[in-house]
Amino acid sequence: MADMTTLATARPLALDPDRLLPVEPRTREIARRLYAAVAGLPIISPHGHVPPQWLAEDVAFSDPTSLLVSPDHYVFRLLHARGVALDELGVGGRPLTAAESRRAWHLLAQHWPAFRGTPSRFWMDSVLADVFGVTERLAPESADAIYDRVAEAIAAPDFRPRALMERFGIDILATTDDPVDDLHHHRTLRDDGFRRRVVPTFRPDRYLEPARADFADLMTDLSRASGVDTGTYRGYLAALEERRRFFKANGAVSSDHSHADVVTLTLDENEAARIYDAALRGVVCSGDATAFRRHMLVEMARMSTEDGLVMTLHPGVHRNHHSPTLERFGPDTGHDIPTTVEFTRGLQPLLDRFGTAEGFQLILFTLDETVLSREIAPLAGFYPSVYAGAPWWFLDAPEAVRRFRGAVTETAGFYRTSGFIDDTRAFLSIPARHDMSRRLDSGYLAQLVAEHRLDEDEALETVIDLVSTIPRKAFKL
Amino acid sequence: MADMTTLATARPLALDPDRLLPVEPRTREIARRLYAAVAGLPIISPHGHVPPQWLAEDVAFSDPTSLLVSPDHYVFRLLHARGVALDELGVGGRPLTAAESRRAWHLLAQHWPAFRGTPSRFWMDSVLADVFGVTERLAPESADAIYDRVAEAIAAPDFRPRALMERFGIDILATTDDPVDDLHHHRTLRDDGFRRRVVPTFRPDRYLEPARADFADLMTDLSRASGVDTGTYRGYLAALEERRRFFKANGAVSSDHSHADVVTLTLDENEAARIYDAALRGVVCSGDATAFRRHMLVEMARMSTEDGLVMTLHPGVHRNHHSPTLERFGPDTGHDIPTTVEFTRGLQPLLDRFGTAEGFQLILFTLDETVLSREIAPLAGFYPSVYAGAPWWFLDAPEAVRRFRGAVTETAGFYRTSGFIDDTRAFLSIPARHDMSRRLDSGYLAQLVAEHRLDEDEALETVIDLVSTIPRKAFKL
Amino acid sequence: MADMTTLATARPLALDPDRLLPVEPRTREIARRLYAAVAGLPIISPHGHVPPQWLAEDVAFSDPTSLLVSPDHYVFRLLHARGVALDELGVGGRPLTAAESRRAWHLLAQHWPAFRGTPSRFWMDSVLADVFGVTERLAPESADAIYDRVAEAIAAPDFRPRALMERFGIDILATTDDPVDDLHHHRTLRDDGFRRRVVPTFRPDRYLEPARADFADLMTDLSRASGVDTGTYRGYLAALEERRRFFKANGAVSSDHSHADVVTLTLDENEAARIYDAALRGVVCSGDATAFRRHMLVEMARMSTEDGLVMTLHPGVHRNHHSPTLERFGPDTGHDIPTTVEFTRGLQPLLDRFGTAEGFQLILFTLDETVLSREIAPLAGFYPSVYAGAPWWFLDAPEAVRRFRGAVTETAGFYRTSGFIDDTRAFLSIPARHDMSRRLDSGYLAQLVAEHRLDEDEALETVIDLVSTIPRKAFKL
Incomplete structure (x- = not known):
């Protein structure tokens, strides 16, 4: 390990054991007891974006910036807002050189005050202190020493992805995968006898949007992957069903869907076939394409009732808001911006058909807090199939999580929620994210106890359920 | 009373005197003093759904399930979400046998953890402890003993509806009634000299929606009840005015309206008449029907300015979301789901005409918190006629009530709000609901005092006004 | 000073030094330390509505009512809601006589309980106690004594506007001005060598809305003021550019825009010219007029990138909701009512062009909290140009400010916000409004420290930045 020379201006970094717990002393006492019961429980991560390749190939991470900055849109988007160019941070372009990586780390240190009050600050502090043993707060003066410490650590075998997954106590990790993916990384992990469960997730968005310019090509890919002729609408459905079967056989427990809205409808089969044919020929009109996508969401639900995959919805994002950035750096570069979303009317046709169907499970996520x-x-609180998804993306932060519990619990209780999902690419932050959630739920339940709305034995049972039985039930794990 | 044998695993049920008050000690002290001043004040319930028949006939309740579960959609909808079939709970079908009633009670006990953090938990605990003297928490082990105790209690004369209304200190109870109702239950109560005031509420929704298949039949009913020929639009208006007069003569103080939206507009009389005629003949188009309903909301306001009935709006619900459940169990079976609602533009035409009209009072309720x-x-905060209605339905819960005060007070103060309404069919929970509101308002005001935004003498006066003068003024009681 | 005879029923008015700070003792201790560091810092007021004439002419205020009631729509609108006629309060009509002014003050005192829990209560108490040394709470019994004390005070030279601006420590005060204004008041202040900075703000709304009946007249005015022929679209643009130059030369740092929505689009120049020509001839259709206004918002952004004026948006208000009040009392008489607003899709065209443009700064304000x-x-949190504007109008109140920080900080931090703006005509309340903001930000940061999400040295730096460097950066001061 590099020597952490304490500079005159360096401030200590120490994670307080009571962080994020309620401040009021009696409530904090209760919260401590609740948190103590769940702090060390295994992590279940049923939805996220860690590349399966990392675990399958188990190669060392290359450098601190490409590990902790370049893949984390929470971090680089706020640096961008401060005027830092994305290519200085290794986003969406060629890998950084060693000098560039260190320089990018200095940019992070220089702009670190911009992250005050954000969850990124909490997660990064947790990673630096807990995973790397850093004892100084990130600042221009400490940036080099911290960079060196992280760089040295990740070169060691015990910081390879599989070792970290063991060390972090992650029992189950779900990735997000394209329907035509051959899942060879997942199969490698299985063939290697890796003890931790790494499961794929079926994410078919592109294959359900016939307005895409590459739709016909995607259908060719789908046909190749499934071995089913996608020249007809029926073949297309069969190909999707086949790929879901393949995913399920390789461990998948859910399909994930993220479109602009969650409006649903059911087209007559002839009408669906007509639109599909037009899409293959590249002559589909916009209204038809939207109708088809909405129809296909119901078809996905229908397939779920047959194959048992849990269906999760993550709607309501305007993707790639700034087209010059998209053109230069590609998608997922920090400018996906939420919009309003509507579930009551939109999902009515889907729920009318499948809302009480045996075994059907539908988890609803939102970036629009008003719908909670x-x-x-x-x-x-009515449909046995519907679960309220945990706070997601911009909302998986302390106060947003408290607002979530405040908005959902009084109508749906705790047992109709999904349990925490970290939804992250930032592999090293997974423990800190789940820890944050456990602390916040402990605090929320402690408040109920302190207000005499719940007895402490019940709060204890609930907080344990929230990290164990509840996600297992919601995701059929 | 049945013997409450304490089983090894049974947990005590005890209502803490500080329940729902702020946890911070100095704030709690203030809140206790405020609450003490209102805890015992009479209950004013100016809007709700208790069947007047219960009080008029004053017969004993039949069994614990049909008293506490089957009529309470807060309770049975969450059980349904847990996979319990509605007919097992006595919802929307034939009465349960004694064995079925006990079995349903066991289902409630088994799923009781699902209600943690919900107001139903708070209300049920209050009813069991305060009304029935239960001392054990509901659980599978205690279910039989609690069932027996409730069953025994409700067989006694002092648990009949009129005795309970006296015991609960309910001074005024408003029911909700169809415009063609002859109000004989209300008249029975008056003729019997029942000392407590039970008043009807004019709820004409069905008669204002010409798109309904049964509209012509409804008009026939309206004509019969009013003695006014409803064959013309003018007759229709006169018939509605007559029924409002009849309601008012029988004690009504308000009319209640719950449509999909609160858009208002004024049609030319010829145009209104044309649509009305088409509706009578069953040939009204959807756009016309909607326009007519919106026009009629303004007509209702106009009638209010003439007869003085307070107008209350409860908009923004997608009724009967799950049609298979509607078909099998009927309406009001737990799947009315809120939607967005808009007041600023929608009500502008109505308020432009009547917003400052002498004596006109319009109370706005919402399930869409964003409009608060x-x-x-x-x-x-501007119109002398407009009052902000108390949190309602999904929102009459501790944290939602706090959000309501937080959202409304800074712009409109306390004196432009309606006072609490319980809006419930669950007769036995009325005291617990009003108690919850008094505790929360005491806590909210205590917080203002603790932050030195208000002096305690003012908070004391305000909390008393909130349960006495404020609802009396808003509902002209 | 008038003698403040203490009546038997009069209650003391005393501003607690801890007002608005968190109640929990350890958090309050931290908050006190943070607040102490900013309590006395100079006031920067980069957006507001104080008439520049007051400072330029520096005449004494006439009477308590016309100083504290008639110009404050927060105060008179709630009195109106209580049934007080606006003309009794000196709103929108002729000046009040001395007797009427005193009578209006009594109406305020009589209805003072209506303001409990509102920020107006906090501001007025602060003004009365801090500025005028009042020691009794406003009430019917104390109304005359307080009126007399205020009346006596404002007659003295040290209560003239310039003296107060010095005493209040207002370093910079921005007014809001019409594009054709010759800014002679601002020039008078400069010529007088007044040491405090009073800057105009370019507010061109009327000149960007071609549907207005007076659009051609406005263009004539614009031509006269700018010396540029506005007979063509190109001339119109040049005239606007010229007026922006004039404003900037006279100290302006920003332009302000308040339309019904913030939808933006770019028209082809020929199309824009066609609509402009039609507007000059009074034959523009509504759709074209709206498109033109949306196009002009992008043109304003384009000009901002050229002349460097910061662009601020205050959208989403239904102006003059009650037309009888508008007709009788004019605009800005308390019945502007917020509506929903949308930024993500609406601003996309503008941000696509200028979101990362060098030097462009766009501050987004909202009355619709859901967009925060x-x-x-x-x-x-992504665009270097975009700042989250501080809570505004109905939302610049303690709990709304807390909600603002809770909604914005976790995604955008503190350094992407605008700093406080008071947006007020109520000159005497400016210190109280900024003080409120400083107390609330101190409390919010103290909470972060108490939850161990931030170290106290960082919180201290941040709270100082929030009242100094942050508004200076956002408004280029």
Whole structure:
């Protein structure tokens, strides 16, 4: 390990054991007891974006910046807002040289005050202190020493991805995968006898949007992967069913869907076939394409009732808001911006058909907080199939999580929620993210106890369920 | 009373005197003093759904399930979400046998953890402990003993509806009634000299929606009830005016309206008449029907300015979301789901005409919390006629009530709000619901005092006004 | 000073030094230390509505009512909601006589309980106690004594506007001005060598809305003021550019825009010219007029990138909701009511062109709180040009400010926000409004420290930045 020379201006970094717990002393006492019961429980991560390749190939991470900055859109987007160019951070372009990587780390240190009050600050502090043993706060003066310490650590075998997954106590990790993926990374892990469960997730968005310019090519890919002729609508459905079967056989427990909205409808089969044919020929009109996509969401639900994959919805994002950035750096570069979303009317046709179907499970996520108390909690409070998804993306932060519990619990309770999902590419932050969630739920439940709305034995049982039985039930694990 | 044998695993049920008050000690002290001043004040319930028949006939309740579970959609909808079939709970079908009633009670006990953090938990605990003297928490082990205790209690004369209304200190109870109802239950109560005030509420929704298949039949009913020929639009208006007069003569103080939206407009009389005629003949088009309904909301306001009935709006619900459940169990079976709603533009035509009219009072309720700070509070903070309605339905829960005060008070203060309404069919929970509201308002005001935003003498006066003068003024009681 | 005879029923008015700070003792201790560091810092007021004439002419205020009631729509709108007629308060009509002014003050005192829990209560108490040394709470019994004390005070030279601006420590005060204004008041202040900075703000709304009946007249005015022929679209653009130059030369740092929405688009120049020509002839259709206004918002951004004026948006208000009040009392008489607003899709065309343009700065304000976490914080967390504007109008109140920080900070941090703006005509309340903001930010940061999400040295640096460097950067001061 590099020597952590304490500079005159360096401030200590120490994670307080009570961090994120309620401040009021009696409530904090209760929260401590609740948190103590779940702090060390295994991590279940049923939805996220860690590349399976990392675990399958188990190669060392290359450098601190490409590990902790370049893949983390929470971090680089706020640096971009401060005027830092994305290519200085290794985003969406060629790998950084050693000198560039260190320089990027200095940019992070220089702009570190911009992250005050954000969850990225909490996660990064946790990673630096807990995973790398850093004892100084990130700042221009400490940047080099911290960079060196991280760089040295990740060169060691015990910091390879599989060793970290063991060390982090991650029992189950779900990745997100293209329907035509051959899942060879997942199979490698299985063939290697890796003890931790790494499961794929079926994410077919592109294959359900016939307005895409590459739709016909995608259908060719789908046909090749499935061995089913996608020249007809029926063949297309069969190919999708086949790929879901393949995913399920390779461990998948859910399909994930992220479109602009969650409006659903059912087309007559002839009509669906007509639109599909037009899409293959590249002559589909926009209204038809939208109708088809909405119809296909119902078809996905229908397939779920047959193959048992849990269906998760993550709607309501305007993708790639700034087209010059998209053109230069590609997608997922920090400018996906949320929009309003509507579930009550939109999902009615789907739920009318499958809302009470045996074994069907539908988890609703949102970036539009207004739907939590108004739509999602009431739906999850009636339909046996519907679960209120945990706070996601911009909302997996302390105060947003508290707002989530405040908005959902009074209508749907705790047992109609999904359990925490980290939804992250930032592999090293997974423990810190789950820890944050456990601390916040402990605090929320402690508040209920302190207000005499719940007895402490019940709060204890609930907080344990929230990290164990509840996600297992919601995701059929 | 049945013997409450304490089983090894049974947990005590005890209502803490500080329940729902703020946890921070100095704030709690203030809140205790405020709450003490209102805890015992009479209950004013100016909007709700208790069947007047219960009080008029004053017969004993039949069994614990049909009293506490089957009529309470808060309770049975969450059980349904847990996979319990509605007919097992006595919802929307034939009465349960004694064995079925006990079995349903066991289902409630088994799924009781699902209600943690919900207001139903708070209300049920209050009813069991305060009304029935239960001392054990509901659980599978205690279910039989609690069932027996409740069953025994409700067989006694002092648990009949009228005795309970006296015991609960309910001074005024408003029911919700169809415009053609002859109000004989209300008249029976008056003729019997029952000392407590039970008043009807004029709820004409069905008669204002000409798109309904049964509209012509409804008009026939309206004609019969009013003695006015409804064959013309003018007759229709006169018939509605007559029924409002009849309701008012029988004690009504308000009319209640719950449509999909609160858009308002004024049609030319010829145009209104044309649509009405088409509706009578069953040939009204959807756009016309909607326009007519929106026009009629303004007509209702106009009638209010003439007869003085307070107008209350409860919009923004997608009724009967799951049609298979509707077909099998009927309406009001737990799957009415809120939607977005808009007041600023929608109500402008109505308020432009009547917003400052002498004596006109319009109380706005919402299930869409976003309108509270954005639309309702600003409207109530300018128009002398507009009151911000208390949190309702999914939102009459501790944290939602706090959000309501937080969203409304800073713009409209306390004196432009309606006072609490319980809006419930669950007769036995009325005291617990009003108690919850008093505790929360005490806590909210205590917080203002603790932050030195208000002096305690003012908070004390305000909390008393909130349960006495404020609802009396808003509902003209 | 008038003698403040203490009546038997009069209650003391005393501003607690801890007002608005968190109640929990350890958090309050931290907050006190943070607040102490900013309590006395100079006030920067980069957006507001104080008439520049007051400072330029520096005449004494006439009477308590016309100083503290008639110009403050927060105060008179809630009195109106209580049934007080606007003309009794000196709103929108002739000046009040001395007797009427005193009578209006009594109406305020009589209805003072209506303001409990509102920020107006906090501001007025602060003004009365801090500025005028009042020691009794406003009430019917104390109204005359307080009126007399205020009346006596404002007659003295040290209560003239310039003296107060010095005493209040207002370093910079921005006014809001019409594009054709000759800014002679601002020039008078400069010529007088007044040491405090009073800067104009370019507010061109009327000149960007070609549907207005007076559009051609406005163009004539614009031509006269700019010396540029506005007979063509190109001339119109040049005239606007010229007026922006004039404003900038006279100290302006920003342009302000408040339209019904913030939808943006770019028209082809020929199309823009066609619509402009039609507007000059009074024959523009509504769709074209709206498109032109949306196009002109992008043109304003384009000009900003050239002349460097910061662009601020205050959208989403239904102006003059009650037309009888508009007709009788004019605009800005308390019935502007917020509506929903959308930024993500609406601003996309503007941001696609200028979102990363060098030197461009765009501050987004909202009365629709739902967009804070969903749209504004994500936009400010990516685009270097975008700042999240402080809570405004109905939302510049303690709990709304806390909600703002809770909604924005976790995504955008503190350094992508605008700093406080008071947006007020109520000159005497400016110190109280900034003080409120400083107390609330101190409390919010103290909470982060108490939860171990931030170290106290960082919180201290941040709270100082929030009242100094942050508004200076956002408004280029």
